[in-house]
Amino acid sequence: MIELMAEGGTMLTGGPAPEQVHLQFGPDAASQIAVSWAARAPVARPRLRFSQASVGSVSEVQATERGYTEALTGETVYSYHARIGSLEPDTCYGYEIVHDGAPPVAGTFRTGPRGRSAGFRFTSFGDQSIPAPVGAGLGPNSPNAGYVVDAVEALDPLFHLVNGDLCYGNCSDQPVATWASYFANITRSARFRPWMPALGNHENEAGNGPQGYLSYLTRFELPGNGTPVFAGNWYAFTVGAVLIVSLNNDDVCLQDAGFSSHRRDHVPDYEADGVDPYIRGYSRGQQRRWLERVLAAASQSDEIDWIVVCMHHVAMSTAHFNGADLGIRQNWLPLFEAYGVDLVLAGHEHHFERTFPVRGTLPGSALLTPAPQGGDRAEMDTRHGTVHMTIGGGGHPYNAPGQLRHGPGEGIVITSVGDGDPQHQRQAHLTVEPAPWSAYSDERPAFGFAALDVNPAERDGTTTIAVTYYRADPGCADYRPHDQFVLRKPARSYPAGEWVGDLCRPGAVRGDGRHRA
Ligand SMILES: [Fe+2]
């Protein structure tokens, strides 16, 4: 850990302390990271000191300040972001956040491996909420929203993917306190490893910026996408031979899922200011064109073996909840298919489900029902299609049996929405479809997350992602392996000489090892 004393050799106090500390990778996880935090008031000289754990010299970078004023309550939020580049791959660093007049706050991070030099683990879930009520308790909360942080941390992943619907601030009468509760809850993990998010419909806080995303965008420092006006809305980063792509599905989904009657009724001048939470098509195709460029480049790169998409709404669902959105099938699935996306991680449906590899559609399907390729539930070759996972049990206290809408084994699809306007939510029109694509669906009310272990080079020339879904009962902190499967395919190219991608390599993947099949 960095040895730090405030100027003059004594610890200064009296200023607002750094809080809500969390990390994000830059576009290259092997060399770039950002440290972010909040403070209750503007601070003087925000900066970050860091060093390799095994090297004595300390470097310092200045942080930038961003802020916004919450439309509902008038509170102003201040966040700080320090970007670091030129780091060594697969290396541990210690850091300290420093303000004038406040004790430093410390953390650590580990950079990603370079190329196929080492395996790594990442974790994923969506729809977390917060562990206890804030304000009038309008937003969702559950003890499991806290327990899941400890369960993730116990597996020591290199990073964590958040598949949208983070804290449900748009449901709350106290959205700033809701965000503070969210980061206070996750910082015991996110201070030590990046939690990389995707925007969900509940990040749309009507009145906070053109898409309602100002809370999210102020608090996260994410890789760029080449379009400054939409910076942070979608992005990509590379870890080893894996490309992770984070999408914003509100841009393409039919469902009017960002609507909040509380914000409609309580944000001052909501109607006079022309606030509209229905933002489908807001990027005017810019996100889709960016996605096609990124996927096309990755599909041609010998450096990339796996393409993983993190997004919120789902392309397929048998859950008794929202349903799959036809807008995703129309806009994203043709690109996923054309450029060989291997795995999609989503949320929005507050349960766990996974599919067989899908490619094309069932013959004559007006719903664009994806066609399964193969029926092996335990091991799948993603050269044949894209596997989709819904991991929506991060913590939202969902109770599926009370919302049954269709028969067992059927898929449900949102095909259109009814009339609406900024003051009245558009109702989704639903229909059912056969669901031969579903490999496993767990509709029991439960909380869970997935751990994914990437092995870049096995001895037979293949690369694998071994997936374990951990589940806990409501109110229970004991997350146990519930479902396991493996994605396997030939690596694009192989490291010269000795195979080095063994997951058992000391330090490559830590944890209790229970996940390994
Ligand atoms: Fe959700």
Ligand SMILES: [Fe+2]
């Ligand atoms: Fe959602």
